[in-house]
Amino acid sequence: MSILTVSNLTKQFGGLVAVNSVDITVEKGSITAVIGPNGAGKTTFFNLITGVYQPDKGNVQLGSTSLIGKKPHDIARQGIARTFQNIRLFSNITVLENVMVGLHKQLRAGLVGTLFQTKTIREEEKRAQEEAYHWLEYVGLAKHLNEDAQNLSYGAQRRLEIARALATKPKLLLLDEPAAGMNPRETRELTEFIHRMREDLDVTIVLIEHDMRLVMEISEQIFVLDHGEKIAEGKPAEIRNNVKVIEAYLGKSAVTPA
Numbered sequence: 001m002s003i004l005t006v007s008n009l010t011k012q013f014g015g016l017v018a019v020n021s022v023d024i025t026v027e028k029g030s031i032t033a034v035i036g037p038n039g040a041g042k043t044t045f046f047n048l049i050t051g052v053y054q055p056d057k058g059n060v061q062l063g064s065t066s067l068i069g070k071k072p073h074d075i076a077r078q079g080i081a082r083t084f085q086n087i088r089l090f091s092n093i094t095v096l097e098n099v100m101v102g103l104h105k106q107l108r109a110g111l112v113g114t115l116f117q118t119k120t121i122r123e124e125e126k127r128a129q130e131e132a133y134h135w136l137e138y139v140g141l142a143k144h145l146n147e148d149a150q151n152l153s154y155g156a157q158r159r160l161e162i163a164r165a166l167a168t169k170p171k172l173l174l175l176d177e178p179a180a181g182m183n184p185r186e187t188r189e190l191t192e193f194i195h196r197m198r199e200d201l202d203v204t205i206v207l208i209e210h211d212m213r214l215v216m217e218i219s220e221q222i223f224v225l226d227h228g229e230k231i232a233e234g235k236p237a238e239i240r241n242n243v244k245v246i247e248a249y250l251g252k253s254a255v256t257p258a
């Protein structure tokens, strides 16, 4: 069963077609990678799914719900969470508070409750703290809960971003270059962790990644973008040997006999 269906998706910036008539179907419960050379349109693709940009053409559906015209916070509420290529944490608040930011979007108590510290808001705050702690434990950061997020190691900051995304209980988790800047040990741990999330949490994972070893090891399905177009899709073994993909990464001379 598919959870995400993207059809004919197109986004232009001035004369540049960043995403060009892209069709992609993601199966529920799968781990899917979107790869492609720099500037291929991968992050724009995520930005179109999450409502940061509206497409010029095409459709994005989560299950049977079209996401076109919806604002990012509505799309988050529909069950899509993401992390960013450049880590986006609040650096001057604690690790625990960073996860609570994700949860607050879901809390019921409104402005009046916040202003007057009603019983409801106090109870919700306590629940949010407990839940945030749970997600910190899940990603292995519980012992850092009171530290400033900016003092965490790079790998830990990436895990904190994932904890914040998981706190919204997404159906679909989009990870934009989760292994960027990680050392080989951190990347190996991340690979295991992505598998564990899928097993434990019934979440579908789509990741953009340049680390091909991670991509080939983890993905069930790979989509390849180049100059905004989908040039290939398939299982890792198919993608590894695909002439168009090798050309896109290495240039035509790499596959043209001398």
Ligand SMILES: Nc1ncnc2c1ncn2[C@@H]1O[C@H](COP(=O)(O)OP(=O)(O)OP(=O)(O)O)[C@@H](O)[C@H]1O
Pocket: 013, 016, 018, 036, 037, 038, 039, 040, 041, 042, 043, 044, 045, 085
């Ligand atoms: N807001 C924008 N305004 C103008 N051009 C943009 C904008 N966002 C992206 N682009 C352009 O669209 C193209 C695709 O960019 P995008 O960031 O989606 O690529 P990418 O595949 O994620 O690249 P990378 O792997 O380097 O992160 C690039 O040429 C980029 O310069």
